[in-house]
Amino acid sequence: MMLPVALRMLWHKPTRAVFTAMGLGALFFLSAAQIGLLVGWCTTCSALIRHADVDVWVMAEQTPAFDYGTAIPRQRQYEVRSVPGVAWAEGLFMAWNIWQRPDGRRVNVELIGLDASCVGGPWSMEAGTVEVVHRPDGVIIDELFLNELGVTGVGGEAELIGRRARVRGISRGVRTFTASPFVFTSINNAIRYDRRYRDDEITYVLVRCQPGATPDQVADAIRQRTDHVEVLTTDQFVRRSVGYWMLGTGIGITVVLTAILGFLVSAVVISQTLFGLTTDYLVNYTTLLALGFSRTKLLLTIVYQSLVLGGAGIVLGGTAFVAAMRVSARTMIPLETTPAVSMGLAACALLCSMVGAGLSVKSIWRIDPAQVLRGAG
Amino acid sequence: MILGCDDLRHEFGSGAQRECVLHGMTVDFPPGETSLLMGPSGSGKTTLLTILGCLLRPTSGRVWIADTAIERATAAQLQELRRTKIGFVFQQAQLLPFLSVKQNLEIVGQNVGLSPSTLQARIAELADQLNFQRHLSQPPGQLSGGQRQRVAVARAVLHRPPILLADEPTAALDWEHGQQVVRLLVQHAQEYGAVLLTVTHDPRLMPFFDRRLLIEEGRLTEASQS
Numbered sequence: 001m002m003l004p005v006a007l008r009m010l011w012h013k014p015t016r017a018v019f020t021a022m023g024l025g026a027l028f029f030l031s032a033a034q035i036g037l038l039v040g041w042c043t044t045c046s047a048l049i050r051h052a053d054v055d056v057w058v059m060a061e062q063t064p065a066f067d068y069g070t071a072i073p074r075q076r077q078y079e080v081r082s083v084p085g086v087a088w089a090e091g092l093f094m095a096w097n098i099w100q101r102p103d104g105r106r107v108n109v110e111l112i113g114l115d116a117s118c119v120g121g122p123w124s125m126e127a128g129t130v131e132v133v134h135r136p137d138g139v140i141i142d143e144l145f146l147n148e149l150g151v152t153g154v155g156g157e158a159e160l161i162g163r164r165a166r167v168r169g170i171s172r173g174v175r176t177f178t179a180s181p182f183v184f185t186s187i188n189n190a191i192r193y194d195r196r197y198r199d200d201e202i203t204y205v206l207v208r209c210q211p212g213a214t215p216d217q218v219a220d221a222i223r224q225r226t227d228h229v230e231v232l233t234t235d236q237f238v239r240r241s242v243g244y245w246m247l248g249t250g251i252g253i254t255v256v257l258t259a260i261l262g263f264l265v266s267a268v269v270i271s272q273t274l275f276g277l278t279t280d281y282l283v284n285y286t287t288l289l290a291l292g293f294s295r296t297k298l299l300l301t302i303v304y305q306s307l308v309l310g311g312a313g314i315v316l317g318g319t320a321f322v323a324a325m326r327v328s329a330r331t332m333i334p335l336e337t338t339p340a341v342s343m344g345l346a347a348c349a350l351l352c353s354m355v356g357a358g359l360s361v362k363s364i365w366r367i368d369p370a371q372v373l374r375g376a377g
Numbered sequence: 378m379i380l381g382c383d384d385l386r387h388e389f390g391s392g393a394q395r396e397c398v399l400h401g402m403t404v405d406f407p408p409g410e411t412s413l414l415m416g417p418s419g420s421g422k423t424t425l426l427t428i429l430g431c432l433l434r435p436t437s438g439r440v441w442i443a444d445t446a447i448e449r450a451t452a453a454q455l456q457e458l459r460r461t462k463i464g465f466v467f468q469q470a471q472l473l474p475f476l477s478v479k480q481n482l483e484i485v486g487q488n489v490g491l492s493p494s495t496l497q498a499r500i501a502e503l504a505d506q507l508n509f510q511r512h513l514s515q516p517p518g519q520l521s522g523g524q525r526q527r528v529a530v531a532r533a534v535l536h537r538p539p540i541l542l543a544d545e546p547t548a549a550l551d552w553e554h555g556q557q558v559v560r561l562l563v564q565h566a567q568e569y570g571a572v573l574l575t576v577t578h579d580p581r582l583m584p585f586f587d588r589r590l591l592i593e594e595g596r597l598t599e600a601s602q603s
Binding site (some may be wrong): 001004005008009011012281283284287288289290291292293294297369370372373 | 426430432453458463465467473484487
């Protein structure tokens with residue numbers, strides 16, 4: 001009964017309703033874009049770890065994130081292979097390097113050296129196969145960074161600290177969070193490119209478990225049999241890397257605060273609109289109360305109005321966000337979301353709408369139905 | 378007793394600001410009787426109407442609304458009495474401006490629990506009787522003052538309440554439309570045996586009512602039968 005009343009009251013002054021919904025849409029977009037940015041960053045900074053499809057990572061102690069790995073002896077790989085529950089173990093090399101473009105300009109890159117099975121390599125290829133990294137001077141770069149690295153495609157050449165690198169494959173959508181492009185090659189090539197490392201050094205040991213053994217059990221077993229390394233399951237390493245970039249650097253906190261600010265401002269906007277609306281129709285609410293409508297029904301009207309406005313904001317802002325997601329999908333800074341995050345955003349927006357109804361609820365609560373008559377005469 | 382009070386007193390304010398507006402008033406209204414309540418401004422007539430309309434609790438004394446003593450009633454009980462037992466007509470029609478005439482009647486009918494078929498039948502009957510069929514789909518803002526007040530009367534009698542309270546229902550109307558509205562209220566009271574109590578300043582309305590009550594400084598000074 002009160003929903004049509006709430007909607008008609010809202011629509012009685014359509015300009016105000018439309019502008020409020022548009023404002024809420026813009027604020028929802030702002031909050032969603034911030035969270036979308038965060039989700040995109042979290043995805044990007046842990047993408048290589050997740051796509052490696054291994055169960056356990058062995059690394060130097062106190063490695064803060066994938067991008068800051070420290071060399072460990074390849075001997076660790078052999079020690080790990082002998083641990084019960086380990087089905088497979090290979091190395092992965094990671095080091096910062098300098099890519100010199102044909103025009104002489106230098107670009108910092110993250111050089112990733114792959115072992116025999118190419119695990120930890122690019123997970124989506126535009127041209128060529130991952131195995132090309134094992135060919136002499138063979139490297140794979142991503143289509144997103146062709147321009148930045150000064151090459152046009154397969155066959156392009158550059159130098160890595162004075163040694164020739166030949167592009168033999170192009171990956172698709174393999175981004176880095178650090179803005180320094182990934183350059184994939186073999187471990188042997190990588191060590192040849194960077195003389196700071198010895199031939200028997202790697203950065204990570206990647207481990208797959210035997211059937212029936214859980215990553216936690218195998219990680220514990222490895223910890224007991226190896227010294228001077230840190231052993232993390234894939235989930236733990238993802239959390240550590242994401243935690244380092246998002247919390248350790250403060251960048252995640254900044255976007256979360258902006259998102260919260262967006263929600264708070266939306267609560268204020270909805271509060272102002274609903275309070276104005278309630279004040280405009282206070283005499284009508286008083287009449288309804290005098291005619292025997294319960295306060296609960298009148299409060300329900302406010303709640304419906306707040307939910308309708310909040311819902312309209314979600315639809316408008318959500319539509320803009322989906323469009324922005326599509327536009328950003330092929331860029332270096334993608335906006336992303338998950339079903340849980342989307343539902344969380346919508347829930348936050350609706351919660352803010354309800355909070356914004358607080359002032360109006362207070363007004364309704366204070367109505368004296370006797371005011372409907374002229375006062376004491 | 379449908380409607381009545383015994384030794385009803387009411388005060389506003391407290392301490393030095395306390396002001397007594399009703400001084401031990403006793404009156405009852407038999408079913409079907411129509412009464413006019415008159416008196417100068419500030420005499421207490423609206424306060425009496427407010428208390429009898431379950432919108433205000435008296436300071437002391439007893440009040441009966443449809444056999445229920447209301448002086449100790451909770452807010453929820455008062456609201457329930459207003460919803461089911463009382464029909465109000467205010468000085469201004471006070472229709473909801475964002476609803477059509479028909480929707481104004483429908484939400485009140487739904488609130489008192491009329492079935493959809495009964496509600497539609499009564500709206501049609503009242504629209505016909507009060508001559509606003511053509512305006513059912515219009516918003517109240519497009520109606521004249523007289524038309525709006527007729528819709529307000531329809532809203533008050535829609536659920537056929539045993540008590541009808543009207544506060545200066547003709548004050549905003551010309552004499553012709555004023556008479557029309559009063560006739561409608563009286564007709565409903567007579568047809569359904571309802572109590573009708575109307576507050577007014579207009580002595581021209583006296584011939585329409587069974588009884589006239591005069592109130593001065595919070596006391597009933599005259600009660601005459603027509």
